[in-house]
Amino acid sequence: MHLLSIDKNVARHDLSRMERTVRIAAVQSPEFLGNIEAAMSYAADVLAQAVQAGVQLLCFPECYLQGYLLDEEMARTVALDLSSADFAAVLNQFPQSDTIIVMGMIERHAGALYNSAIVVQNRSVIGRYRKAHLLRKESFFEAGTEATVVSVNCFRFGVNICCDTRYPTAAQKIADLGGSLIVCPANNMLPRSRAMEYKDVHNSARGERCRESGLWLMSSDVTGERDDCVGWGPTAVLNPAGQVVAQLPLEQLGLLIYDMPVHQARLTRHG
Numbered sequence: 001m002h003l004l005s006i007d008k009n010v011a012r013h014d015l016s017r018m019e020r021t022v023r024i025a026a027v028q029s030p031e032f033l034g035n036i037e038a039a040m041s042y043a044a045d046v047l048a049q050a051v052q053a054g055v056q057l058l059c060f061p062e063c064y065l066q067g068y069l070l071d072e073e074m075a076r077t078v079a080l081d082l083s084s085a086d087f088a089a090v091l092n093q094f095p096q097s098d099t100i101i102v103m104g105m106i107e108r109h110a111g112a113l114y115n116s117a118i119v120v121q122n123r124s125v126i127g128r129y130r131k132a133h134l135l136r137k138e139s140f141f142e143a144g145t146e147a148t149v150v151s152v153n154c155f156r157f158g159v160n161i162c163c164d165t166r167y168p169t170a171a172q173k174i175a176d177l178g179g180s181l182i183v184c185p186a187n188n189m190l191p192r193s194r195a196m197e198y199k200d201v202h203n204s205a206r207g208e209r210c211r212e213s214g215l216w217l218m219s220s221d222v223t224g225e226r227d228d229c230v231g232w233g234p235t236a237v238l239n240p241a242g243q244v245v246a247q248l249p250l251e252q253l254g255l256l257i258y259d260m261p262v263h264q265a266r267l268t269r270h271g
Contacts, residue, residue: 026220028235038244063107072140079108129159147173189231207242
């Protein structure tokens with residue numbers, strides 16, 4: 001597997017003022033439809049590179065673990081209950097590391113299916129977010145209702161999944177809970193004509209959420225082709241002004257590493 005890491009000297013802000021930073025990273029990966037073993041094998045290489053690079057927070061795409069499946073029967077076949085032995089076996093493949101990992105998955109709970117993102121550290125689930133704003137083709141999923149905010153050293157982040165970022169309220173919930181960063185697992189594998197139409201729209205819409213909420217945003221997406229569909233990304237980091245400050249090239253597998261300054265970020269609030 002070949003991974004592309006953006007040059008850290010390019011991705012990093014000017015640190016001459018000795019400002020505090022947190023090293024965040026996002027994966028631009030292939031899809032692994034219904035193949036958890038292949039997804040975790042690929043993830044193991046990415047995770048090893050991220051840990052070696054000193055990444056403190058790493059994001060994988062939407063539904064990464066089982067793939068973005070829109071057939072309910074197939075999705076139910078590979079969905080995992082977080083309390084199950086099968087999920088425990090998957091969790092055991094994560095590194096024993098302080099690096100915090102956000103990974104999209106199809107979750108089963110009490111008979112319902114969720115488009116979820118788990119937050120993992122040292123092989124333990126320390127947070128979970130369920131996609132709140134579902135597309136019509138995702139109607140067999142149950143919508144999530146709760147915001148998730150997790151602390152990393154001196155700042156907090158929350159999760160929005162893909163089209164959640166179309167809605168100002170989703171970002172504002174993170175801001176209201178003292179978050180500084182939106183972590184956005186996404187999957188923009190689209191029919192080619194729609195992919196062309198939306199190619200430059202994703203960052204623009206997400207930039208609006210940043211400007212409204214004052215939050216940073218990091219997205220992780222897929223790339224490749226499937227049937228008549230294509231995924232280009234984008235995997236990017238946006239600042240609170242809605243500007244793209246780092247991005248992997250479209251259509252290129254890679255790991256985007258960025259040192260996010262915390263002098264502009266909200267410090268962790270207590271209570």
